[in-house]
Amino acid sequence: MSLPVSYSDIEAAQTRIHGRAMRTPLIPAPVLSEQLSARVFLKPESMQRTGSFKFRGACNALMAAGVAARSGVVACSSGNHAQGVAEAARMLGIAATIVMPADAPEVKVARTRASGASVVSYDRASEDRDEIANAIVDLDGAMLVHPYNDPKVIAGQGTIGVEIVSDLAAMRLAPDVVLVPCSGGGLLAGVSLAVTERAPNCRVVAVEPAGFDDYGRSLRADAIETNPRNSGSVCDALLAPSPGALGFAINRERAGGAVAVPDEAALRAVGFAYERFRLVLEPGGAIGLAALLSGAIDVRGTVVVILLSGGNIDDQMLARAIQIYRSS
Amino acid sequence: MSLPVSYSDIEAAQTRIHGRAMRTPLIPAPVLSEQLSARVFLKPESMQRTGSFKFRGACNALMAAGVAARSGVVACSSGNHAQGVAEAARMLGIAATIVMPADAPEVKVARTRASGASVVSYDRASEDRDEIANAIVDLDGAMLVHPYNDPKVIAGQGTIGVEIVSDLAAMRLAPDVVLVPCSGGGLLAGVSLAVTERAPNCRVVAVEPAGFDDYGRSLRADAIETNPRNSGSVCDALLAPSPGALGFAINRERAGGAVAVPDEAALRAVGFAYERFRLVLEPGGAIGLAALLSGAIDVRGTVVVILLSGGNIDDQMLARAIQIYRSS
Numbered sequence: 001m002s003l004p005v006s007y008s009d010i011e012a013a014q015t016r017i018h019g020r021a022m023r024t025p026l027i028p029a030p031v032l033s034e035q036l037s038a039r040v041f042l043k044p045e046s047m048q049r050t051g052s053f054k055f056r057g058a059c060n061a062l063m064a065a066g067v068a069a070r071s072g073v074v075a076c077s078s079g080n081h082a083q084g085v086a087e088a089a090r091m092l093g094i095a096a097t098i099v100m101p102a103d104a105p106e107v108k109v110a111r112t113r114a115s116g117a118s119v120v121s122y123d124r125a126s127e128d129r130d131e132i133a134n135a136i137v138d139l140d141g142a143m144l145v146h147p148y149n150d151p152k153v154i155a156g157q158g159t160i161g162v163e164i165v166s167d168l169a170a171m172r173l174a175p176d177v178v179l180v181p182c183s184g185g186g187l188l189a190g191v192s193l194a195v196t197e198r199a200p201n202c203r204v205v206a207v208e209p210a211g212f213d214d215y216g217r218s219l220r221a222d223a224i225e226t227n228p229r230n231s232g233s234v235c236d237a238l239l240a241p242s243p244g245a246l247g248f249a250i251n252r253e254r255a256g257g258a259v260a261v262p263d264e265a266a267l268r269a270v271g272f273a274y275e276r277f278r279l280v281l282e283p284g285g286a287i288g289l290a291a292l293l294s295g296a297i298d299v300r301g302t303v304v305v306i307l308l309s310g311g312n313i314d315d316q317m318l319a320r321a322i323q324i325y326r327s328s
Numbered sequence: 329m330s331l332p333v334s335y336s337d338i339e340a341a342q343t344r345i346h347g348r349a350m351r352t353p354l355i356p357a358p359v360l361s362e363q364l365s366a367r368v369f370l371k372p373e374s375m376q377r378t379g380s381f382k383f384r385g386a387c388n389a390l391m392a393a394g395v396a397a398r399s400g401v402v403a404c405s406s407g408n409h410a411q412g413v414a415e416a417a418r419m420l421g422i423a424a425t426i427v428m429p430a431d432a433p434e435v436k437v438a439r440t441r442a443s444g445a446s447v448v449s450y451d452r453a454s455e456d457r458d459e460i461a462n463a464i465v466d467l468d469g470a471m472l473v474h475p476y477n478d479p480k481v482i483a484g485q486g487t488i489g490v491e492i493v494s495d496l497a498a499m500r501l502a503p504d505v506v507l508v509p510c511s512g513g514g515l516l517a518g519v520s521l522a523v524t525e526r527a528p529n530c531r532v533v534a535v536e537p538a539g540f541d542d543y544g545r546s547l548r549a550d551a552i553e554t555n556p557r558n559s560g561s562v563c564d565a566l567l568a569p570s571p572g573a574l575g576f577a578i579n580r581e582r583a584g585g586a587v588a589v590p591d592e593a594a595l596r597a598v599g600f601a602y603e604r605f606r607l608v609l610e611p612g613g614a615i616g617l618a619a620l621l622s623g624a625i626d627v628r629g630t631v632v633v634i635l636l637s638g639g640n641i642d643d644q645m646l647a648r649a650i651q652i653y654r655s656s
Contacts, residue, residue, distance in 0.1 A: 023352030029350070031377065046606040049359065155426070278374045278607060279375070280608060
C-alpha cells in the first residue's frame with residue numbers, strides 16, 4: 001500500500017532545509033550506556049533553531065509551497081510549532097500569524113513574537129482554534145501549516161531519522177530502538193519512515209504522557225482513538241487530541257509500539273538531562289529519556305537513540321524539575 | 329626545539345580514554361554563522377562527563393600512571409579538575425582526595441563528593457593548597473595530579489583538538505580560528521598542539537577574564553607573568569595565578585594570541601547559550617563565545633570553533649546570567 005509520504009520526499013526535504021535547519025549532533029552518552037547496559041545516543045533537537053524539531057517541518061512546508069505562501073502563513077500551536085513556523089517565515093520574508101492558547105508557556109509566546117509573528121490568543125475551553133485560523137486564511141489568503149497532518153511537515157521531521165541512521169552508519173552501527181516523543185504523530189511518522197527504510201528491524205517507539213496515550217491505543221486498536229482530556233500534563237507539547245490521519249497511515253506500518261510515562265518521570269528526566277548533560281529540555285522533549293530511566297522499556301544490549309525533541313521550558317518548570325531530580 | 333608533549337602523546341591519550349570520555353560533538357551553529365558572517369561550530373565540553381573537559385586529562389593521567397596511582401590520587405582544584413579527577417578515580421577504582429577552596433561553587437563541591445572523593449577544604453587567603461596536598465602525598469603515598477602542569481594532562485586535553493580537526497575534515501573543512509578558555513594553559517596547550525599539527529595556519533586563541541590576563545601578557549612578553557589577584561571574577565575556573573611552565577613552552581610556539589573579556593560579557597554569553605542553544609554553561613566555559621559576541625575578535629569569512637569548556641554553574645549564577653542576557 002502506498003504511504004502518504006515517501007522516503008524520497010524526506011530526501012527532498014533534506015536538500016531544501018540544508019543550511020537553514022541545524023544538523024543536530026548524535027551524541028554518545030557513556031553515562032547512560034553504562035547505566036542501561038546498552039549503547040545509548042542522544043539526538044538533541046532541543047538545540048535546533050527555535051528550540052525544537054518543529055522548525056524542520058515548518059521550513060520544508062514553507063519552502064515547498066513557494067509562491068503559494070507569499071500572502072502569509074498561519075498556524076495553530078501551543079508553542080513549538082508556533083516558533084518553528086514564525087522563524088521559518090521570518091527567514092523567508094513571509095508574514096506569519098500564530099493562533100496560540102491563552103495558557104501556552106510564556107517563554108513560547110515570547111519567542112514566537114521575537115521571530116516577528118503576530119500572535120492571536122484564544123481560550124482552549126471555549127474557542128475553536130481551527131475556526132480562528134480558517135477565518136485568517138479566508139481574510140488574508142494566508143496558507144495554513146498544520147502541525148502534523150501535512151505531508152511536507154512529516155517529510156521535514158523525517159530528516160531527523162535520516163541523520164540518525166547516517167551518523168550511526170559512520171560509526172558502523174545501526175539503530176535497534178529509537179524513542180520518539182509523540183503527540184499528533186508527525187514526528188513519529190517522519191522518523192519511523194526514514195529509519196525503517198534504512199534499518200528495517202529497528203523499533204521506532206512512540207513515547208506519550210500517561211493519560212494522553214491516544215497513539216498507543218490507536219496503534220493497538222488499528223483505529224484512531226482520542227484522548228479524554230486536552231490539558232493537564234506538564235508535557236504541554238504532547239497534548240494533540242488524536243493521531244493525525246496521514247501520520248497514522250505511516251505509523252501503523254512503520255512504528256514499533258508505544259509506551260506512556262507519568263509526568264513525574266518526565267520532570268525527573270528534565271532534571272537528569274540538566275545535571276548530567278547540561279542540556280535544557282522541556283518535559284515533552286525529555287519523555288523518551290524518561291521512558292528509559294523509569295524502566296518502561298528494556299534496551300539491554302541494543303543500540304538506542306533518544307530523540308530529545310524540544311527545550312522550550314519556563315524557568316519555574318525547570319527549577320521544579322531540577323528539584324524533583326535532586327530529591328529523588 | 330622539542331616540546332614537552334608530542335602529537336603522538338595526544339594520539340596515545342585518545343586511545344587510552346576512548347569509551348570513557350565522551351566524544352563531544354562538533355555542532356554547526358547557523359544562528360551564530362549568520363550573525364558573524366562566518367562558519368561557526370560549537371565544541372560543548374560542558375556535556376563531557378563531570379561537566380567539563382577536565383575529565384579527559386585526569387583520565388589520561390591516571391590510566392597512564394598504572395600501578396603508580398594504586399595508593400590513591402590527590403588533586404587541588406576549585407572544582408572542574410576536582411570533579412574530573414574524582415570521577416576518573418571512581419571509574420578506575422582508585423581512592424581520591426580533593427583539596428578545594430572554601431569558596432568553590434557549591435555545585436562543584438557536591439558533584440566532587442558524588443563521585444566518592446574525600447574533600448579537604450582550605451581558605452584561599454590564609455592557607456597554601458600545595459602544602460596540604462603534599463602532606464597527603466607524603467602520608468598516603470598518593471599520586472598528585474596537577475590541573476595543568478603535567479604532560480599527561482595536557483595530552484588528554486589535546487584529544488579535543490584532534491576531534492575538532494577530524495570532524496571538520498569530514499565536512500571538507502579546516503579551522504581558521506579556535507577559541508579556547510584559558511587559565512593555567514593546559515587546555516590551550518593540548519588544543520593548540522593538536523590543531524596546529526594538522527591545520528598549521530589555524531589561530532588557536534586564548535580567551536581570559538579581564539583582570540586575569542596573565543596568559544596574554546605572558547605570550548606578548550615571551551616570559552611568564554602573574555595575575556595581581558587570585559579571586560574576583562565570575563569565571564571561577566579561570567583564576568590560575570600564572571601560566572604553567574610546560575603548557576607555556578607549547579603555547580609560545582603554537583598559540584595564536586589572547587583576548588580578555590569582561591565578566592558581564594561572559595555572563596551574557598551564558599544567557600545566550602541558554603536561550604539559543606539550550607546549553608548550560610559556566611561563565612569561564614562561555615568566555616570564548618563571549619569574545620565573539622562582544623566583538624573582541626573579528627572572524628568574518630572564517631571557519632571558527634568555540635570551545636565551550638564547562639557547564640558547572642550554580643543555579644543562582646545561571647539565573648543572573650539569563651537575566652543579564654534577557655535585559656540586554
